[in-house]
Amino acid sequence: MRIAELGGEFALIKRLTSESRDPAVIKGVGDDCAVVEYTQDKYLLITVDMMVEDDHFSLAWHTPFQVGRKLMESNVSDILATGGSPKWAFLSLSLKTDTTVEFMEELYRGIYDSADRHEVSLIGGDTTHGSEMTLSLTVIGEIDKSMLRLRSDAIPGDFICVTGTLGKSEAGLRLLKRGVKDGYVQGHLEPHCRTREEAIAIARYAHAMIDVSDGLGSEVRHICEESGTGARIDWERIPISNDTLQAAQILKEEPQEYALYGGEDFELVFTIPPENIAKLKEEFSDFTVVGKILSKSEGYYLLKGGSVAAVRGGYDHFAS
Amino acid sequence: MRIAELGGEFALIKRLTSESRDPAVIKGVGDDCAVVEYTQDKYLLITVDMMVEDDHFSLAWHTPFQVGRKLMESNVSDILATGGSPKWAFLSLSLKTDTTVEFMEELYRGIYDSADRHEVSLIGGDTTHGSEMTLSLTVIGEIDKSMLRLRSDAIPGDFICVTGTLGKSEAGLRLLKRGVKDGYVQGHLEPHCRTREEAIAIARYAHAMIDVSDGLGSEVRHICEESGTGARIDWERIPISNDTLQAAQILKEEPQEYALYGGEDFELVFTIPPENIAKLKEEFSDFTVVGKILSKSEGYYLLKGGSVAAVRGGYDHFAS
Numbered sequence: 156m157r158i159a160e161l162g163g164e165f166a167l168i169k170r171l172t173s174e175s176r177d178p179a180v181i182k183g184v185g186d187d188c189a190v191v192e193y194t195q196d197k198y199l200l201i202t203v204d205m206m207v208e209d210d211h212f213s214l215a216w217h218t219p220f221q222v223g224r225k226l227m228e229s230n231v232s233d234i235l236a237t238g239g240s241p242k243w244a245f246l247s248l249s250l251k252t253d254t255t256v257e258f259m260e261e262l263y264r265g266i267y268d269s270a271d272r273h274e275v276s277l278i279g280g281d282t283t284h285g286s287e288m289t290l291s292l293t294v295i296g297e298i299d300k301s302m303l304r305l306r307s308d309a310i311p312g313d314f315i316c317v318t319g320t321l322g323k324s325e326a327g328l329r330l331l332k333r334g335v336k337d338g339y340v341q342g343h344l345e346p347h348c349r350t351r352e353e354a355i356a357i358a359r360y361a362h363a364m365i366d367v368s369d370g371l372g373s374e375v376r377h378i379c380e381e382s383g384t385g386a387r388i389d390w391e392r393i394p395i396s397n398d399t400l401q402a403a404q405i406l407k408e409e410p411q412e413y414a415l416y417g418g419e420d421f422e423l424v425f426t427i428p429p430e431n432i433a434k435l436k437e438e439f440s441d442f443t444v445v446g447k448i449l450s451k452s453e454g455y456y457l458l459k460g461g462s463v464a465a466v467r468g469g470y471d472h473f474a475s
Numbered sequence: 476m477r478i479a480e481l482g483g484e485f486a487l488i489k490r491l492t493s494e495s496r497d498p499a500v501i502k503g504v505g506d507d508c509a510v511v512e513y514t515q516d517k518y519l520l521i522t523v524d525m526m527v528e529d530d531h532f533s534l535a536w537h538t539p540f541q542v543g544r545k546l547m548e549s550n551v552s553d554i555l556a557t558g559g560s561p562k563w564a565f566l567s568l569s570l571k572t573d574t575t576v577e578f579m580e581e582l583y584r585g586i587y588d589s590a591d592r593h594e595v596s597l598i599g600g601d602t603t604h605g606s607e608m609t610l611s612l613t614v615i616g617e618i619d620k621s622m623l624r625l626r627s628d629a630i631p632g633d634f635i636c637v638t639g640t641l642g643k644s645e646a647g648l649r650l651l652k653r654g655v656k657d658g659y660v661q662g663h664l665e666p667h668c669r670t671r672e673e674a675i676a677i678a679r680y681a682h683a684m685i686d687v688s689d690g691l692g693s694e695v696r697h698i699c700e701e702s703g704t705g706a707r708i709d710w711e712r713i714p715i716s717n718d719t720l721q722a723a724q725i726l727k728e729e730p731q732e733y734a735l736y737g738g739e740d741f742e743l744v745f746t747i748p749p750e751n752i753a754k755l756k757e758e759f760s761d762f763t764v765v766g767k768i769l770s771k772s773e774g775y776y777l778l779k780g781g782s783v784a785a786v787r788g789g790y791d792h793f794a795s
Contacts, residue, residue, distance in 0.1 A: 156575060156576040156577065157572075157573065157574075157575060157576070158570070158572075158574060158575075158576060158579070159572075160576075161576050164602045164603075167576065167579060167602065168600070168602060170576070170580075171579055171580065171583040172583075172597065173587075175563075175596035175597075175598050176596070177562070177563070177596045177598075179562075180563070180596055180598050183596070183597075183598035183599060184597075184598060184599055184600070188599070189563070189565065189598040189599035191563060191598070193513070194514060199519075201563070201565060201598075201599060201613075201615065202599070203565040203566075203567045203599055203600055203601050203611075203613060204567070204601050205567035205568070205569055205601045205602075205603050205609075205611065206603075207569050207603055207604070207605040207609075208605075210603060210604060210605060211603070242497070242499075243495075243497075243500070243509070243511060243521070245509065245521060245523045245613060246523075247523045247524070247525035247611040248525070249525055249527050249609050250478070252477075252478075252479075253477065254477075254478060255476060255477060255478075256476040256477070256478060256480075256481050256487065256490070257476065259478070259487060259491055260490075260491065263491040263492075267493075276495035276496070276497045276500055276503070277492065277495075277503075277504075278495050278497075278500050278503035278504060278509040278511070278521075279503060279504055279508070279509035279521060279522070279523055280488070280504070280523055281523050281524050281525045281611070282484045282487065282488060282525075283484075283525050283526075283527055283530060283531070284527070284530060285527040285528075285530060285607055285609060286606065286607050287605055287606050287607060289525075289527075289569050289605060289609045289611075291523075291525065291567040291601075291609075291611035293521070293523060293565060293613040295521065295615075
């Protein structure tokens with residue numbers, strides 16, 4: 156059976172993995188990070204992300220500096236999405252044999268640029284070779300036990316919020332595919348995740364949290380599945396930057412589609428009780444309410460122009 | 476500049492990485508594992524290994540079960556080589572799109588077979604696709620602070636010992652390359668690392684420790700470089716199994732060459748003060764003295780048939 160027939164990568168992982176019997180494992184497969192016991196007051200957080208040339212990045216568009224930066228930002232984003240602080244990183248690399256030392260210096264400059272921004276130390280890894288470039292980064296972080304926010308913590312009545320604007324990365328990718336090399340493509344080439352200070356401020360008031368790796372539609376679906384809830388996303392409220400808006404005009408497409416079904420914006424999606432919105436605004440205000448957590452029986456849907464619409468699936472590496 | 480011109484993968488990593496300024500980092504890049512502060516009495520150990528199809532394994536020879544097992548054994552071996560105990564594993568995978576669910580089930584069966592043997596929980600990962608199969612495993616373990624053994628702990632006068640027998644994996648690989656598919660090829664297809672009980676027994680009496688990933692010659696060189704010592708390896712004392720001996724006879728080669736320059740036996744190499752040998756024998760006896768740690772000025776060499784010979788480099792993924 157092909158993986159696509161089974162239902163893609165998430166279905167595959169569900170089938171192959173089993174719950175850990177180790178009582179120190181608080182959360183295993185199925186969230187942004189694994190969560191395990193650490194000290195009396197803290198959990199340890201562990202996340203792993205893999206990037207493959209021509210799938211997650213293209214050397215025709217990305218400089219090696221941008222590849223390195225994106226790899227670190229995407230992993231740090233997973234740690235921040237639990238409310239945690241990243242600490243240590245481990246890089247394994249499969250390189251083509253003709254890779255130059257200069258290329259590697261730029262790649263590492265990008266990794267360190269992001270690592271320094273987030274106060275992460277790169278302290279281990281493995282280097283080997285293959286016929287395409289593949290990078291896998293492990294980031295370990297920590298979090299105060301009381302501050303842990305998971306996908307499974309949403310409660311009906313919560314507002315659904317997103318930080319910043321969405322669809323930037325997808326808009327840039329679509330322009331790049333059409334041969335446009337400058338202007339509105341930075342969102343794809345140089346995504347920034349949030350800072351730990353911002354994530355901690357949100358975690359203080361939020362219930363569930365996740366980062367945008369596969370599009371808002373997919374992330375809210377994860378929250379609903381893990382929390383046992385439904386949700387409504389208000390199409391008109393999805394925050395879109397002027398750059399993304401202009402890119403969509405060039406491409407004659409709807410930018411909300413990028414936000415819902417494009418990936419890699421590395422913004423945070425969180426659910427928050429309405430009464431906490433004002434308190435969060437005092438500490439951090441760069442977010443927008445885009446919907447509401449409903450009961451499971453109410454379903455998961457999109458409200459667009461006053462009508463109910465279905466939320467399609469997010470990006471899947473094995474979708475047929 | 477090509478990586479081979481710089482001096483291969485170890486030279487590359489040395490050039491690109493820098494020491495961490497985080498005081499919680501006890502040992503970063505440059506040993507089998509990174510070592511960081513954990514609880515008052517324990518360190519956390521982290522190791523990452525990447526395997527690429529047709530470089531680290533061949534699906535013409537290895538079953539998916541064997542690929543999965545080898546990946547876990549090679550990582551656990553790095554944890555054991557410090558004297559530590561593995562706890563949690565994280566798998567990132569890049570798969571070809573035509574990979575079947577049945578293949579993945581066998582791969583995971585191999586991973587879990589080894590994980591269960593070593594009491595490791597697989598609790599996270601990432602799955603994506605690429606044009607060749609690439610696997611990266613992160614294993615996290617722990618160790619009592621007083622028991623940590625590093626490559627850098629050898630002292631002149633120590634005996635150099637190895638567990639079990641060496642050259643098994645290289646002998647099997649060479650037979651497989653000649654089209655032999657059974658008999659003495661198991662050492663390559665199904666390498667076993669040692670158990671945590673054995674590693675802990677050794678750690679109690681040893682100074683430096685490392686596992687055999689790239690051949691005895693390369694591992695002892697790492698010990699010398701990190702400890703600031705020289706060393707002598709006695710060619711005639713290198714333990715070779717009957718299977719490896721017979722494989723070498725078929726191939727008309729010297730099995731000690733496999734031991735010195737072949738990789739992936741996942742046995743342990745350790746240095747131990749002579750007076751501790753008898754004490755260790757009472758707890759664990761499957762090891763052989765193969766040489767001695769010397770002062771740096773005495774150099775690093777091989778004693779073969781009473782004559783001094785040079786130790787060549789070990790396996791390097793970017794050697795020209």
